[in-house]
Amino acid sequence: MAYKPQYYPGNTSVAKNRRKHMSDDVEKVRDISDEDLTALLGHRAPGADYPSTHPPLAEIGEPACPVREVVTPTPGAAAGDRIRYAQFADSMYNAPAVPYFRSYHVAINFRGVDPGTLSGRQVNEMRERDMEEYAKRQCETEISDFGLAGLRGCTVHGHSLRLQEDGTMFDMLDRRRLEGGVIVSDKDQVGVPIDRKVNLGKPMSEAEAAKRTTIYRVDNVPFRSDKEVVEHVQKVWELRTVYGFVPKA
Amino acid sequence: MVRAASIPGKPIQMKVFPSRLLQPHTAEKLLNEIDQVKGVIRMLVGGKNLPRKVTCGPGTGSDVNHPNMEVIHVGDVAFELHVMVGEVIVEVEDECSREELRKACERALPFPFEFKQGFFIKTKATLVDYGKYGFKSKTDESINLEDERMLGLMDPHASADSNLCIISSGEEK
Numbered sequence: 001m002a003y004k005p006q007y008y009p010g011n012t013s014v015a016k017n018r019r020k021h022m023s024d025d026v027e028k029v030r031d032i033s034d035e036d037l038t039a040l041l042g043h044r045a046p047g048a049d050y051p052s053t054h055p056p057l058a059e060i061g062e063p064a065c066p067v068r069e070v071v072t073p074t075p076g077a078a079a080g081d082r083i084r085y086a087q088f089a090d091s092m093y094n095a096p097a098v099p100y101f102r103s104y105h106v107a108i109n110f111r112g113v114d115p116g117t118l119s120g121r122q123v124n125e126m127r128e129r130d131m132e133e134y135a136k137r138q139c140e141t142e143i144s145d146f147g148l149a150g151l152r153g154c155t156v157h158g159h160s161l162r163l164q165e166d167g168t169m170f171d172m173l174d175r176r177r178l179e180g181g182v183i184v185s186d187k188d189q190v191g192v193p194i195d196r197k198v199n200l201g202k203p204m205s206e207a208e209a210a211k212r213t214t215i216y217r218v219d220n221v222p223f224r225s226d227k228e229v230v231e232h233v234q235k236v237w238e239l240r241t242v243y244g245f246v247p248k249a
Numbered sequence: 250m251v252r253a254a255s256i257p258g259k260p261i262q263m264k265v266f267p268s269r270l271l272q273p274h275t276a277e278k279l280l281n282e283i284d285q286v287k288g289v290i291r292m293l294v295g296g297k298n299l300p301r302k303v304t305c306g307p308g309t310g311s312d313v314n315h316p317n318m319e320v321i322h323v324g325d326v327a328f329e330l331h332v333m334v335g336e337v338i339v340e341v342e343d344e345c346s347r348e349e350l351r352k353a354c355e356r357a358l359p360f361p362f363e364f365k366q367g368f369f370i371k372t373k374a375t376l377v378d379y380g381k382y383g384f385k386s387k388t389d390e391s392i393n394l395e396d397e398r399m400l401g402l403m404d405p406h407a408s409a410d411s412n413l414c415i416i417s418s419g420e421e422k
Contacts, residue, residue, distance in 0.1 A: 042307075154306030161297060162335065165272045165360075170297055170333060173308075174315045190308040 007104075010229040014221045017214045021101045024109040026141040030201035037136050040151055040198055042188030043084045043128060050128050052080035074112040076127020086135040087123040087189065088149055089156040091169040094206070094213040094220060095148035097138075101214045105143060110134045120159030121152065139200075142212055146176055146183040147203025153189035168203060176200060258343050260290060262370060265337045265354050266363035270297060275357070276334040277321040282353035284324050284416060288342035289350075291398050293370055296332035324416035338369045371401035381405045 007022035008015055020026055035046040044051065054060070057078050062068055090097050097105075099122035103115040106124050113134070116123040124134065138144055139151070147168045150158065158170040166178045176185035183200040187193050204212065216223035224230060271279065276294075283289060299315045320329050341350060351364055374382075374392040378400060382393045394400070403412040 154308070155303070157297070162268060162270050164333070165269045165275060170270055172298065172300060172315075173303060173313055177316065188308075190306045191303040191313065192308040192311050 007108075008229075009232040010226040012221045012226045012229075013211060014214055014216050015226055015229055017096070017212060018101055021097065021143060021214060022104045022108055024105060024137075026143055028141050030140055032136065032139050032198065032200070034132070034136070036196065036198040037132060037139065039194045039196060040185060040188055041084070041086055041132065041135060042153070042190055042192060042194070043082075050076075050079065050081050053082045054080040056080050074127060074130045076130040077112055079127075079129065081128040081130075083125050084128045084131050085123050085125045085153070086131055086151065087121055087153050087156070088138065088144065089121045089152045089159050089169075091148040091159055091161075091163065092120075092215065093148060093163050093169075094209040094215060094217065095159075095169075096145050096204070096209065096212045096214065097143045097149065098214055102138065102143070105138065106134050109137075121156040145204040145209060145212075146185075146200035147178070148209060150176060151185075151189045155191065167206070178203065260340050260342055260372075261344060261347065261366055262338060262340045262368060263347065263350055264363070264365045264367060264369055265339065265350075266365065267335070267358050268361045268363075271334040273317055273319040273321055273330055273334075275359075276330065277323065279334075279337065279354065279357040280321070280323040282357040283337065283339055283350065286341070286346055286349050286353050288346035290340040290342060291370070291402060292340075293338040293402055294332065294334055294336075295338070296335035298332055299330070323414070326414045326416050328414050340370060374400055377405040 005023070008018045010016075010018075032040075038044060038046040057073055057080070088097070088099075088102055090099065090102075099117045099119070102122040103117045103124075106113050107115050110126070110130065110133070112126055112130055114125040116125070124131065126134065135151075148163075150156075150169060150171055152158075152171075152173075152175065155173050157172050161170045164170055168178050168183070171177070173187065173191035175187040175189070175191060176183050182202050185198045185200055186196070210220045213220065216226075265279070265283075267279075280292065280294070283292060299318045300313055301318075302313060303309055303311045317333050318330060320327050339350060341347065347366070354362055354364065374394075374397070378392055378394075385391050385393045392400075399409070399413065403409065
């Protein structure tokens with residue numbers, strides 16, 4: 001029988017959503033063009049070539065190495081792209097993703113990624129074109145709801161704040177806002193104005209966000225209501241503690 | 250003008266903490282409703298900072314132009330909001346004004362809010378206040394401030410011009 005990964009335990013909607021994020025079995029909910037995404041990321045002008053930090057690997061002539069023969073370079077690494085980043089902040093008010101599950105999603109489903117997981121934001125450093133591929137995936141699917149999340153390279157303040165009256169997450173730099181029922185963005189992720197208004201789609205309703213979230217909350221799906229997850233977490237905790245005391249075990 | 254930080258009697262302080270961050274028009278409505286309550290001595294508006302320019306990262310120096318940085322009118326005063334209002338601390342003359350204050354907030358806010366009594370604004374001068382204002386005179390060691398109700402309403406290093414509004418009461422108009 002073929003191996004089927006078991007990503008996460010539990011039977012609640014939150015556990016199921018966590019499995020979906022980890023396995024990349026997520027629904028596409030909006031379209032963002034490559035040019036719009038490039039403008040939002042702000043690392044290069046839309047339509048411009050990818051600047052490189054070294055010549056393509058094929059031109060360099062790599063040394064004989066069994067590991068290099070086994071591991072195919074990612075398109076970004078093969079072309080010699082620069083390392084660039086994308087950073088997301090998610091509201092703790094039932095945003096679809098949380099930093100940990102953004103990290104799981106990208107680390108499991110993409111290669112050549114250096115994830116940074118923090119309490120309220122999640123940053124990934126990758127070769128530029130690889131980074132754009134992953135950022136597009138996270139932006140276009142149910143992983144991101146731009147009412148409750150944001151592409152924020154700096155000044156990420158907002159994830160633990162109360163929502164605004166219009167139900168969106170506070171953004172000090174006003175990168176994106178609710179206009180005519182949709183979220184639009186006219187600044188890149190570090191707050192520099194861009195030459196377009198990018199439509200980031202309709203924000204999820206409260207009920208929809210509660211259904212799609214990966215956050216356990218007492219006012220939605222409490223963590224302790226999922227016995228299998230509690231058991232799993234306790235087991236991991238116990239094994240870490242035991243192995244911490246007896247490293248050879 | 251009263252010299253004491255609060256009106257004689259037993260002033261109480263209340264914190265109004267809405268479940269959402271307020272848009273300027275709701276904040277304006279709330280502050281005006283509170284202003285109408287009899288016995289309000291002072292209000293302290295708090296919230297999330299709205300910067301004029303990006304202060305960190307590669308975009309440092311770019312204009313923010315936040316749409317919530319609006320001029321609002323409270324009583325006979327107009328001022329620009331520098332924060333997205335998240336809480337309002339109100340000092341009222343006595344316990345009798347508390348329920349009226351709660352009703353004012355219920356009228357203004359379309360969503361739930363917390364309404365807590367406590368000690369939120371200082372009522373006595375501290376060392377930094379004496380450092381800024383000094384003593385009244387060589388013989389009078391009270392703080393050299395015309396109206397002590399200003400104490401605790403702003404950072405001692407901030408200027409009163411952009412941080413403090415004095416709203417005239419109904420009788421003064």
